[in-house]
Amino acid sequence: MAIFQLKVNGEHREVNVDPSTPLLWVLREDLKMTGTKFGCGISACGACTVHVGGIATRSCIVPISHIGDRPIVTIEAMAADPVGRVVQNAWVEEDVVQCGYCQSGQIMAAVALLKVTRKPTEQNIEESMGGNLCRCGTYPRIRAAIKTAAAELSKGGA
Amino acid sequence: MVAPAIDRRGFLRVSFAAATGLLVSLYLDPNAFGQEAPMPAQQAKVYPPDAFVNIRPDGKIVIQVNRLEFGQGVQTALPMVLADEMDADWSNVIAELAPAADVYKDPLFGMQMVGGSGSIAHSFTQYRELGAKTRAMLIAAAADRWSTTPDKCRTDASTVRGPNNQTATYAELAADAARKPVPAKVNLKSAAEFKLVGKRVKRLDSRPKCNGSLKFGLDLDLPGMKVAVVAHPPVFGARVKRIVDDEARRVEGVTNIFEIPLAKGTGVAVVADKFWPAKQARSRLKIDWDVTGVEQPDSSELWTRYRQLGHTPGLVAVNRGDANALDKIAANNRIVAEYEFPFLAHAPMEPLNTTVRFDGDRAEAWAGSQFQTFDQMAIAEVLGLKPEQVTFHTEMAGGGFGRRAVTDSHIQREAAVIAKRLRGTPVKLVWTREDDVQGGYYRPIHYHRVEVGVGPDGLPAAWRHVVVGQSLLMGTPFESFAIKNGIDETAIEGTNDTHYNLPNMQLSVHHPKVNVPVLWWRSVGHTHNAFVMETMIDELATRARMDPIAYRRKLLKPDAKKLLGPLDLLDKATAAWRNKLPRGHALGVSCHESFGTGVACAVDVSIDNKRPRIHRATIAVDCGIAVNPLTVESQFQAGVGFGLTQLVPKGAITLKNGMVEQRNFDGYAPPYIIDTPMTVDVHIVPSSEAPTGCGEPPVPVISPAVVNALGRLTGKRHRTLPLVTI
Numbered sequence: 001m002a003i004f005q006l007k008v009n010g011e012h013r014e015v016n017v018d019p020s021t022p023l024l025w026v027l028r029e030d031l032k033m034t035g036t037k038f039g040c041g042i043s044a045c046g047a048c049t050v051h052v053g054g055i056a057t058r059s060c061i062v063p064i065s066h067i068g069d070r071p072i073v074t075i076e077a078m079a080a081d082p083v084g085r086v087v088q089n090a091w092v093e094e095d096v097v098q099c100g101y102c103q104s105g106q107i108m109a110a111v112a113l114l115k116v117t118r119k120p121t122e123q124n125i126e127e128s129m130g131g132n133l134c135r136c137g138t139y140p141r142i143r144a145a146i147k148t149a150a151a152e153l154s155k156g157g158a
Numbered sequence: 159m160v161a162p163a164i165d166r167r168g169f170l171r172v173s174f175a176a177a178t179g180l181l182v183s184l185y186l187d188p189n190a191f192g193q194e195a196p197m198p199a200q201q202a203k204v205y206p207p208d209a210f211v212n213i214r215p216d217g218k219i220v221i222q223v224n225r226l227e228f229g230q231g232v233q234t235a236l237p238m239v240l241a242d243e244m245d246a247d248w249s250n251v252i253a254e255l256a257p258a259a260d261v262y263k264d265p266l267f268g269m270q271m272v273g274g275s276g277s278i279a280h281s282f283t284q285y286r287e288l289g290a291k292t293r294a295m296l297i298a299a300a301a302d303r304w305s306t307t308p309d310k311c312r313t314d315a316s317t318v319r320g321p322n323n324q325t326a327t328y329a330e331l332a333a334d335a336a337r338k339p340v341p342a343k344v345n346l347k348s349a350a351e352f353k354l355v356g357k358r359v360k361r362l363d364s365r366p367k368c369n370g371s372l373k374f375g376l377d378l379d380l381p382g383m384k385v386a387v388v389a390h391p392p393v394f395g396a397r398v399k400r401i402v403d404d405e406a407r408r409v410e411g412v413t414n415i416f417e418i419p420l421a422k423g424t425g426v427a428v429v430a431d432k433f434w435p436a437k438q439a440r441s442r443l444k445i446d447w448d449v450t451g452v453e454q455p456d457s458s459e460l461w462t463r464y465r466q467l468g469h470t471p472g473l474v475a476v477n478r479g480d481a482n483a484l485d486k487i488a489a490n491n492r493i494v495a496e497y498e499f500p501f502l503a504h505a506p507m508e509p510l511n512t513t514v515r516f517d518g519d520r521a522e523a524w525a526g527s528q529f530q531t532f533d534q535m536a537i538a539e540v541l542g543l544k545p546e547q548v549t550f551h552t553e554m555a556g557g558g559f560g561r562r563a564v565t566d567s568h569i570q571r572e573a574a575v576i577a578k579r580l581r582g583t584p585v586k587l588v589w590t591r592e593d594d595v596q597g598g599y600y601r602p603i604h605y606h607r608v609e610v611g612v613g614p615d616g617l618p619a620a621w622r623h624v625v626v627g628q629s630l631l632m633g634t635p636f637e638s639f640a641i642k643n644g645i646d647e648t649a650i651e652g653t654n655d656t657h658y659n660l661p662n663m664q665l666s667v668h669h670p671k672v673n674v675p676v677l678w679w680r681s682v683g684h685t686h687n688a689f690v691m692e693t694m695i696d697e698l699a700t701r702a703r704m705d706p707i708a709y710r711r712k713l714l715k716p717d718a719k720k721l722l723g724p725l726d727l728l729d730k731a732t733a734a735w736r737n738k739l740p741r742g743h744a745l746g747v748s749c750h751e752s753f754g755t756g757v758a759c760a761v762d763v764s765i766d767n768k769r770p771r772i773h774r775a776t777i778a779v780d781c782g783i784a785v786n787p788l789t790v791e792s793q794f795q796a797g798v799g800f801g802l803t804q805l806v807p808k809g810a811i812t813l814k815n816g817m818v819e820q821r822n823f824d825g826y827a828p829p830y831i832i833d834t835p836m837t838v839d840v841h842i843v844p845s846s847e848a849p850t851g852c853g854e855p856p857v858p859v860i861s862p863a864v865v866n867a868l869g870r871l872t873g874k875r876h877r878t879l880p881l882v883t884i
Contacts, residue, residue, distance in 0.1 A: 025433055037556070098230070101374060101507040141796070
């Protein structure tokens with residue numbers, strides 16, 4: 001066990017865990033932030049995607065000891081994020097979700113894309129979203145929602 | 159699936175509680191009547207769980223959904239149906255997933271469940287009547303209040319309006335309405351009067367699923383809760399011989415390690431304060447397994463055995479017309495085709511889990527379950543309780559596709575066995591993705607051998623067909639009424655009941671026994687039967703040099719209305735692009751009816767990086783009344799993506815020496831965004847017929863349509879899945 005100082009969604013948090021514990025389980029079980037999901041544990045599905053130091057990251061394979069002082073941002077902070085809010089609204093507007101389990105990760109991946117690429121092409125979308133699995137298969141509506149969000153952002157929404 | 163018919167006499171019971179307002183219940187089991195327990199106040203959910211509608215004093219209308227929500231949208235659709243007849247203000251409707259209770263059993267199946275695409279089909283009338291009866295009672299209360307008669311009152315948006323412009327909200331009337339007799343009969347709305355049914359209504363669960371606040375079963379956190387994982391045997395049914403657990407016990411946070419019985423064989427439970435130490439400890443266990451007397455299946459050996467069986471006639475399922483018709487057709491007019499379909503894991507995004515707390519004389523359980531009735535009974539059995547002593551909460555589930563509808567309730571039994579040992583402590587059992595991919599309960603492998611004799615008109619004049627595959631239902635509670643003459647119809651559905659006019663048809667079946675647990679996988683037998691039928695019909699259309707839509711229309715029986723309508727609509731909807739595809743693209747067509755819903759599908763496919771690239775899919779569907787056309791559209795847009803699990807190169811579970819060769823999403827990789835259609839347009843045949851299901855019918859059509867397009871592009875007819883190379 002070791003004590004780690006974390007910056008999660010702008011707040012300082014301290015946890016005492018085994019250094020090998022993946023960020024995912026620290027978020028879910030120590031910080032009780034269950035919006036970030038466990039899907040595979042081998043970074044193959046993207047359900048656990050969060051932003052670490054501004055980069056979309058699979059939290060299931062990153063040991064907490066590797067985080068250092070990089071800020072962590074999760075789905076719980078998206079409603080207060082200028083791009084995150086637009087993406088969430090687009091997801092609701094396009095009625096994207098079905099079971100919804102993968103959508104925290106999908107939204108975190110989409111926000112990371114749109115923060116860098118304001119007018120993503122189909123290829124940009126496929127590359128950025130390419131590792132996020134949705135077993136329901138909501139991909140066509142995910143594409144539509146990203147375009148809706150991009151259009152909203154281009155209006156100066158954020 | 160089928161289940162014994164039950165007494166459908168239903169009646170309403172109404173009770174009133176100051177804290178909760180009007181409660182309306184429709185009882186299906188008259189014996190359950192009159193056992194009213196005290197109503198605890200100040201509780202988030204209404205207990206005892208016997209109410210469908212609860213009008214709260216604040217005007218919120220809480221509707222209980224008698225189904226699991228796991229993506230299919232029933233948590234929005236059934237409240238829409240009830241609220242429409244009730245004239246409830248939709249913006250104030252709250253939907254809750256009902257816990258396990260007799261009152262929430264499926265009106266046709268007689269158990270609480272989701273399956274067979276029956277949620278809307280079976281509960282449409284039930285929820286309409288619940289809404290209409292509630293409305294009638296509210297009107298009766300208002301009529302009393304205004305000294306008028308119910309026929310002079312109207313309703314809209316949770317308000318009753320009297321003849322002299324009086325108004326009263328449902329919340330104001332709830333207490334009086336609760337004392338009114340429940341009408342035996344009510345008039346239901348005509349289609350023209352619907353305000354919600356038939357409209358594109360957005361899901362109620364979108365926002366909480368987009369901001370991380372919605373709690374799935376795996377997100378459950380209870381005071382003092384422990385997390386358990388189980389080391390399962392590497393071969394199905396093997397038993398623990400010896401455990402060395404010193405290293406595992408040294409992992410900080412681990413509290414218990416012990417052997418447990420499994421549905422087949424035994425395993426080792428590891429209990430810890432949290433998931434990560436439990437998983438770490440499991441990986442440090444050293445277990446010797448006893449495989450004595452346990453069959454160790456091997457995929458390559460299974461295929462040899464299945465092919466041999468397929469060359470011999472099996473149990474006769476269809477014997478129509480001239481059994482010797484094929485032999486009378488010249489060899490050059492015969493097609494012989496063999497098809498192979500692998501084991502498939504469902505792999506829902508939310509790993510399987512169940513939480514149980516055992517308190518000695520009662521227990522509480524939380525699970526995203528498609529079979530609440532069975533799972534509650536199983537937990538009770540393990541704990542030595544009666545089912546009603548187990549409070550069973552239906553948790554939101556992250557997908558399922560059949561995997562949460564297991565007749566042996568093996569997940570719940572594991573959780574209950576562990577909870578029994580940790581009496582008083584809630585225990586959350588988590589199956590990791592590895593447990594899920596390697597844990598069995600797969601869509602079984604199937605082999606089909608089809609011999610078709612082509613007549614001078616290009617139509618099939620003789621059809622001889624042998625299917626080889628494990629039975630899903632033998633050895634389950636469904637066996638006694640679902641297996642007829644040794645045949646499990648779920649292995650041949652979609653072929654034995656084909657709507658194509660095949661005057662001379664012989665279909666037979668072999669059900670080999672294999673030591674791999676198998677289970678229904680979204681659309682069940684239609685997954686492989688539709689593929690065989692629709693790729694073969696397409697071959698025949700190509701051979702006859704006919705348009706694939708025209709050929710199907712010609713071959714379908716005139717009474718195949720649920721397919722002819724969608725084909726006509728598909729014809730129109732694809733007219734703009736179907737015959738104007740760019741170079742390197744090809745059209746693929748299919749149609750199939752399953753669970754009462756007819757679907758026609760067309761795809762535009764090219765080959766990109768040695769994989770099929772699906773540029774668009776057009777779907778036409780006849781599902782009767784489309785209760786929520788937005789949900790129907792979504793189910794089809796996404797469901798075809800699920801169906802493509804059959805085609806992706808890593809879409810197969812294989813075994814070697816009894817052990818599953820894939821471990822996780824690296825070895826068993828379902829479709830990602832690149833594998834699925836870039837756009838899907840869905841067209842719904844207008845209908846006033848009773849609604850039929852939309853959960854499973856999207857799945858069967860897509861794989862044959864894509865493979866038919868590939869056939870046009872490459873000349874090669876793929877008959878072995880998955881498509882490892884094209």
